Amino acid sequence: MTTLSPTPTFLDETNAERIVAVLREDIVRLTLKPGDPVSESETALRFGVSRQPVREALIRLSQLGLVNVRARKATRVVPISEKAVLDARFVREALEVEIMRRAAQMATPGWDRELRLLLGSQEEAVAAQDLSAFHALDEAFHRKIAELAGVGFVWDLIDAQKAQLDRVRFMTLDSNLALSLEEHKAITAAILAGDGAKAEGVLRKHLGKITTHLATGRQRFPDYFVSR
Template sequence: MAKDGKPPAKRLGEQHNSLHDLVYDEIRSAIVNGRLKPGERLVEERLAEEYGVSRNPVREALRALSTEGLVDVSSRRGAHVAHIAPEKLQEIIEIRALLESHNARLAARHKNPVVLKSVEAILLKGQTALSVGRLKSLRDLNEQFHKALAQAGNSELLSEMLGALRARSALLFSPDNPERQALNWKEHAGILQAILDGDEDTAAKRAMAHVLGAGEAHLKALRSVADAESADQLP
């Protein structure tokens, strides 16, 4: 029994789901939510001890994540959280913008009331978190919003493709920038309203503008950091 009177949480090795899936989900979530940073080393022994499993499911999970582009694995350096170069990130942003645009159009066409009610609930949670300053919760809520929106498009293949791209571009929605977060959730509301109105063209345009705008803001921040580092290295 824990000190707070609650039973201790089970480690992954003590649960009954597929260990590979559990470990995969845990590491993927940590990368997407920013708990594991780009370039951070992923040591099999350490992760296995943390999760209460053997090294095999950890190794399998890291291999699966490498196929998604979230983890870099090499025989010499081991496994690290992938660091995506700005030019590659620009490509991901543009592709995601196109797919998010098409998905929003499909969502406006289908107008699935059950799924859209779920999207509305997540939007409200995000707006509430923003209003009270719970910025750290917004990254996860943003993932939930876009995942639910992808389901509203009623295309399993498109939803899977968007999931992979969201993981690679998760840092575009940084919780450290309150102004960008406020704009993100304002744009979320606009996309959802167009979908609820059944306005396919507006939903598609707003979804594309949302991803491109967030992407450009992130790339601008990256360039500013790079310029500052270059200036510091000057004699």
């Protein structure tokens, strides 16, 4: 039974916001499976609140494309759609390519330390084969580059897209951490060298892996996908 943290009442965080965070995690990690119904009243019971904050959380999640809310029809976790995933990839790639270009232009020697720090932590995660740690560090790495390039805001958008992509990633439990780390290193080197085109090329390949994950994921969990 998930209950809302009664103690911290973190700043002014509202119930609805906490519910969004929990449900989003449930959906991305496939605890709530694609197609599962997410009833307002049941969810309200689960969190020990009324329907209202749940309802508002679902509105937010629907804007993230994670649930499908229609009048007088059951709200459901949206099935994974190949098109939606590829669209999300398109958006992420477009945004992050531009970030890479900008980062390569702006790079200063001072960046070296910050990036190598993150790469070091990734080394450890790879050595320990700690998937979830690496996943978190992966995100931190990409976000850090955006922040260094002065467009940290953009990462919030990418994060929204990533929800679609992460569901696929969690289906396949992408495990080639060493390769990802190598690509991160290549990206870092290209940026520090001011070679935007190189960074762009590596990034596109880096992100392209989602297509193979998509195929294997679809094979392993066909009923998580929208029929076509």
